[in-house]
Amino acid sequence: MPDDLASSTVSITEVAARAGVSIATVSRVINGVAGKASAATVARVQAAVAELGYRPASAGRALRERSSRLVAVLAPNLANPAMAAIAASIEQVLRRAGLVMVACDTHDDPAIQDEYLLEMRAQRVRATVLLGAVASPMLARLARAGETLIFVGRRQPGGGTAPFIGIDNRRAGADAARYFRDRALPVRGILHGAVTSSATAERIQGFRAELARHGVHLPDTAVLTLAQQEHTTIGYRCAPALFGARGGIFCSSDLIAYGAHRAALEHGLRVPQGLALFGFDDNPLNDWVAPWLSSVQVPYSAFGAAVAGALERLRRGEAVGETLLLHRVICRDGQR
Amino acid sequence: MPDDLASSTVSITEVAARAGVSIATVSRVINGVAGKASAATVARVQAAVAELGYRPASAGRALRERSSRLVAVLAPNLANPAMAAIAASIEQVLRRAGLVMVACDTHDDPAIQDEYLLEMRAQRVRATVLLGAVASPMLARLARAGETLIFVGRRQPGGGTAPFIGIDNRRAGADAARYFRDRALPVRGILHGAVTSSATAERIQGFRAELARHGVHLPDTAVLTLAQQEHTTIGYRCAPALFGARGGIFCSSDLIAYGAHRAALEHGLRVPQGLALFGFDDNPLNDWVAPWLSSVQVPYSAFGAAVAGALERLRRGEAVGETLLLHRVICRDGQR
């Protein structure tokens, strides 16, 4: 490859000229169209490509093929470790498939989500992956119009048949209930985030249903949240209301548990001896900084492969329903 | 906007037909070219655009303009909270500027970084932002060829004049030394990550230089690391070698401090009473899960604006050197 590489970008025309063939032949060689070029020609073209450092311009390709090699990932908050983990996982499999990830942060705002949905359509993305979608006018419209949408973590708002990838949150909630039961640990209450998220709602449903199966009925006064607050704040501010009772607290996310933990320490309660906490997501840092927190581990790093699988099946025109990945309950109730 | 929206994508030709003008006029109206269309025409075109839900195809644009509206962000690990925070910050300002972020994870691998650099060139990205670049052949070549590169957090490997955005790590290291000195806290030693990162090297240099200014010379045997390990592991495995002495430990990242903290607890040392720890990056979760960790807060959320600023100056052809943002030492030495 010459050293003046990027000084001027090289197009397929120059490659063809250098190889002494037509641009059609170059295109066929590059895209591996069989039976249309002799071995000698293929070699000449490949040499020219290597010498010039040629790489097809994606704009040209996208224009001609009416589809780019981009895949959009819309997340409500890219700085959230769980979202970042999913995005990283998706990015990895996309790269292997020769695709490129576009990451968009919707800030949980329907307007921004809509804006991005339109922009990604203008980009002719192969697919749009929604990590925690929020209901919005354009989302419904595009879904109806048959745009390729994949929902991750949170189901399609308003229902629908679009592919979904996530864990069985109801079952995970039930598993959490069994965690309490196995330890003969009374449940003081539930702290949770916004229930607009199908994940949160299902976790709580599963948890309460399993409790009910054993005759424990949690009063609604023991199920607390704060609208429009960060999860840590929800935990910190709501937890003290449950300190009077005995037992543990079920939190719909690790962040909420962190907040509850701090509140507990400030009230002189030791965790997990004086107050057991149970969370969700199992932040990878828990082993290091929250060895008192039992949690449901969500296999984020497996989400990428699941997305790729769904994409592949969609490409083949097959029907794609739900992909439920296996969660794991991580018990951290030793006192270290 | 009609309800059949995405069923078939609408091009500028259809808008022109509906508005009864030429596509040139539509283009001009859309791009706000002044003095080339009467108010009545503008209104007609805008009406047609709205009715059809038209949005210019970016492939066509990119082809014609020889430049897409994409900006690449290459990070060594998107799942790392610090990287995710920077990426989220960049994404936000890009969106406001009508640009779109492409996020790439290089896994700190020069080969993957090179592959992405080439792919992004094929995408005709506006700029490539490197979060913690690693030395690689293509990087040097593209830098020489005048490609728009912006280095964040870690300087251009091998030196160079490319724009850099980050904090003054040397000074931050010195600030950390003063933190110890102000508290009459002896320094047991230093735990650090890979020194291929200019950031890590500078932090340590600044720290040791400031110590030396006051006559304290840290022996090299008190400066520990482990090659090819995660930061938490480095802290966990290296910290015990320093438990014999008295005082605090300087860690080049919060993650290392987390590892050291766990090791300390397992050795019956209380933090911060028995062992003071000082870290870097100030993970936003520290207030909740590591109230014992003093740290240097890096203004990640300001990085996006700095990148945008550099981009703007480059666009105007101005010279762009270093942008050093202000860090802050967060003291958490109370015992709660």
Added chain:
DNA sequence: CTGGCCAGGGAAAACGTTTTTCCCTACCTA
């Protein structure tokens, strides 16, 4: 009255691909 200028707008080229259509050549068979 006429020449020139200006506002408004259209035609067409160019950007870099992929793919279809078509043509040529050499070989094989009848």
Added chain:
DNA sequence: TAGGTAGGGAAAAACGTTTTCCCTGGCCAG
């Protein structure tokens, strides 16, 4: 020897923009 065929390659169209160049009236100044 003539005609058919398969393999190989070229030309051209199309994808959706932006922008340059040009044209047409209308108006004003000389």
